[in-house]
Amino acid sequence: DAEITQSPRHKITETGRQVTLACHQTWNHNNMFWYRQDLGHGLRLIHYSYGVHDTNKGEVSDGYSVSRSNTEDLPLTLESAASSQTSVYFCASSDPRELGTDTQYFGPGTRLTVL
């Protein structure tokens, strides 16, 4: 079955380290998104991509980067991890070619702790 996966599911790192969170989808969806979820803030958009080599900043993009070299993957990199980036990270994908809908399919999440 087609799916969207995230790895690792849990990560503990130290302040200042570079961290990369992986997101892989097998639906061949054009659109992919990264969100962070924090208590009291809901889901906030970090970066998104509408296709290969396309990337866009979201609401809370500072300190994060993404690259889209193929349809299936959108890795999220924290260039220099900060304690404020401790959060649960969700990846999602969608395909507007599905007529009349923009349903986003979410991965299971990655819980990141920055010490």
Place this chain on the structure above:
Amino acid sequence: GENVEQHPSTLSVQEGDSAVIKCTYSDSASNYFPWYKQELGKGPQLIIDIRSNVGEKKDQRIAVTLNKTAKHFSLHITETQPEDSAVYFCAASILGNTPLVFGKGTRLSVIA
């Protein structure tokens, strides 16, 4: 840009009662309004959505209503069951044009 407000942040209902969650949006150009359910330890999952050319949509025990003039939309869950306990998110976008903007979520607890 779009701003979505969601109320209440927490909601407790007795099993069998109805639950209503309300959202307002700011961008009159938004035309797509989905609702997502997030169970503990999982990613959000779409439960129902509505486009601006429709005022109401139902799917078994859940329904969504949209008032374009007032720029608000609501999720209605009837005959609530314990398995309805979860966090619910509303969102808004211009379909196929802008990313979804999510509300901050409502934690629904259904008490048996």
